[in-house]
Amino acid sequence: MKVELQTISSPVFSKSEPVLKSQNQQEPTPKAEASAQVKPTKDQLEKVIDAMNDMLKPAPTSSKFVLHEKLNDYYVQIVDQVTQEVVKEIPNKKFLDMYAEMIDFMGIFVDKKI
Template identity: 30%
Template structure:
């Protein structure tokens, strides 16, 4: 049932409760119209700008009144890190995945690379 919208796969774990507007020249005006078009086998491409706006709306929907989300990329592993921050204090409430775990993973990759290089 997970069919791509353009090059972006439809998330399977979350369903939108609101009906955000999708602007398209194919007469698609809502998420329901998009789902109906997909059910009929139509492939509706979306622009990068539409994708960014949809992601921003999703982030705002997930953020609470007292929390905010911060996204970053771990330099060595190139994994995305999401931090849940308290809006008032800026304190990190939760970090997914934990940066220390990614540091450990990077070190393991480095050691594995060194072992492969030594065997040659």
């Protein structure tokens, strides 16, 4: 919790006094007070809870290690078991392809004999 020191000048006192003010505290607004008083219905709570439970269900995915041929190194694919679609690659295969091409390009100047 951060605390900020502010000076407030008062018309009653001639000198200003330091006052501690927390940055996490906010002045209650009439709109915030009105929304705090409204209670959700049972149906609304059930809908929100069902939506949260659906969000928290694990997705049917599996991981697969794949060998990148040019780099001779492995990367991970996250595959959806239902559709067999690749959801994510770690690191990205396009990035690895680009890296392999850069190594080949630099190898022209460094590694190969003329």
